[in-house]
Amino acid sequence: MAGRLRGAALAGCLGLCGTALALLAVVLLRAYVLRPAPGPRVWGRRPELGFELSARDRRELKEALRGAIKIQTVSFSPDDQNTTALAEFGNYIKKVFPAVFSAKFIQHEIIGEYSHLFTVQGSDPQLTPYMLLAHMDVVPASQEGWVAPPFSAEERGGFIYGRGTMDNKNSAIGILQALEFLLRKDYRLRRSFYIGIGHDEEIYGHKGARKIADLLEARGVKLSFLLDEGSAILDGFIKGIKAPVAVIGITEKGALTVKLSVEKEPGHSSAPPKETSIGILAGALSRLEQNPMPNMFGHGPEIRTLEHLASEFTFPLNLIMTNLWLFSPIVSRILQQMPSTNALIRTTTAITMFNAGIKTNIIPPSAKATVNFRIHPSQKAEEVLEIIKTTIADDRVKIDVQETFDPNPISPWDNQAFGVQIFRRTLLDVFPEVSSVAPGICIANTDSRHFAKLTDAIYLFNPLIIKPDDFLRIHGLNERISVEGYEKQVEFLYQLIQNSDIKKLPEPHANSHEL
Ligand SMILES: CCCCCCCC/C=C\CCCCCCCC(=O)N[C@@H](CCC(N)=O)C(=O)O
Ligand SMILES: [Zn+2]
Numbered sequence: 001m002a003g004r005l006r007g008a009a010l011a012g013c014l015g016l017c018g019t020a021l022a023l024l025a026v027v028l029l030r031a032y033v034l035r036p037a038p039g040p041r042v043w044g045r046r047p048e049l050g051f052e053l054s055a056r057d058r059r060e061l062k063e064a065l066r067g068a069i070k071i072q073t074v075s076f077s078p079d080d081q082n083t084t085a086l087a088e089f090g091n092y093i094k095k096v097f098p099a100v101f102s103a104k105f106i107q108h109e110i111i112g113e114y115s116h117l118f119t120v121q122g123s124d125p126q127l128t129p130y131m132l133l134a135h136m137d138v139v140p141a142s143q144e145g146w147v148a149p150p151f152s153a154e155e156r157g158g159f160i161y162g163r164g165t166m167d168n169k170n171s172a173i174g175i176l177q178a179l180e181f182l183l184r185k186d187y188r189l190r191r192s193f194y195i196g197i198g199h200d201e202e203i204y205g206h207k208g209a210r211k212i213a214d215l216l217e218a219r220g221v222k223l224s225f226l227l228d229e230g231s232a233i234l235d236g237f238i239k240g241i242k243a244p245v246a247v248i249g250i251t252e253k254g255a256l257t258v259k260l261s262v263e264k265e266p267g268h269s270s271a272p273p274k275e276t277s278i279g280i281l282a283g284a285l286s287r288l289e290q291n292p293m294p295n296m297f298g299h300g301p302e303i304r305t306l307e308h309l310a311s312e313f314t315f316p317l318n319l320i321m322t323n324l325w326l327f328s329p330i331v332s333r334i335l336q337q338m339p340s341t342n343a344l345i346r347t348t349t350a351i352t353m354f355n356a357g358i359k360t361n362i363i364p365p366s367a368k369a370t371v372n373f374r375i376h377p378s379q380k381a382e383e384v385l386e387i388i389k390t391t392i393a394d395d396r397v398k399i400d401v402q403e404t405f406d407p408n409p410i411s412p413w414d415n416q417a418f419g420v421q422i423f424r425r426t427l428l429d430v431f432p433e434v435s436s437v438a439p440g441i442c443i444a445n446t447d448s449r450h451f452a453k454l455t456d457a458i459y460l461f462n463p464l465i466i467k468p469d470d471f472l473r474i475h476g477l478n479e480r481i482s483v484e485g486y487e488k489q490v491e492f493l494y495q496l497i498q499n500s501d502i503k504k505l506p507e508p509h510a511n512s513h514e515l
């Protein structure tokens, strides 16, 4: 009997060890043998024109951006914009980019009073056009806390400081600059493309980008792809990855902004009620902050980002990333530690405004707050609103939805995706130090969502190498761009326009080591 028991225990143990060994074998096999092929291609043609800049070109390129930064195109709220500055921006680009404005095959239109649409007619009408999108408006900037005033465009230590240097005059001016340089070299464009420069992106883009999209739709335009801001070449964002990696947004999060308010009878502060409007609202806000929205890791494209970058990780993280089917609970816990990676895996909750109280000895008649949620690609606004109501669980708190939209659909990311292959090719040309190109999520919002009817291929990417510290400068203090980084951005756009002139993508090549 004892012998039989020992035998059974041994068999059980062998079974367990066997399972563990089998698991390990699968892990190793997946890590080293079954890693998905990156989908390389062999491109016969290189861009016709190289990006050699004279000292004069360099000066001109830098001054064009600096001049644009000095124009205070601030969007405060949907009914408060600096319209004088928006108009000045229009005059400014006309002056700085004469070749763009005088080319016979470029049509320029002003949309919604201040936005710009350029239709660049290529020589081959058979090729489906694409679109480059940017915006000229900026968020406000406090005067304090900057090393140089936010609209001075001062140059310090190789950086231009100012609101809009990364978000997003670098793209608006950069696109026009790249085209200006190409035109001056008599480059004849083959594929048509559109340039859209919105004037109210920071306040939802209803008067600018949306009108541009409506107009193009009415003209029956279909786009092969659209490129807008929203992600970048990330350096140091992900623990365990040393080299900079290009993460191109294939979707952007949705958004839901709610106004919460509590009304209460005012009175003398010497005989206060048990709870005031401020106390009730503060409790509701605290519950929202203390109960984050659910962790959705694995339900959206964030998992594809890590899978694509798996080989970039050092050991043993590379093993973990290649086997997310097994390790995703650990990975999702690590991701939620940093605000920028936490934003990838859940709907975020940000209390952005709070107003209450009118005098030191008056019981406040009302308290109001604004909470801004950014919705994970696997959720819908309606679902998030239900969670908010359940979490607040207090009928005295009135909830008004101010603005809401669901996450964007997911854009294609495969060997046939024209835009993706063009970005890969251009990254190889301009940023040889970038070893991987991965699909990702844009954690903020962009004007591109207005163009969903024109194309299913919307990509969010700024060709700039950014570090976590740079990310904090966007909408924050000391926003800046390095002169070298801006030159690279213009070079990327210059080569992207030429690369897009290819008629058909080359065949993928199995043994190449390209991206
Ligand atoms: C695995 C990778 C980790 C990812 C870390 C994220 C790093 C992201 C890097 C760069 C992103 C820059 C995004 C800038 C876009 C900003 C656009 C913007 O400010 N939009 C406004 C629009 C307002 C609106 N209501 O539509 C906004 O989102 O508030
Ligand atoms: Zn922006």
Ligand SMILES: [Zn+2]
Pocket (backbone or CB within 6 Å): 139, 167, 202, 475
């Ligand atoms: Zn912004």
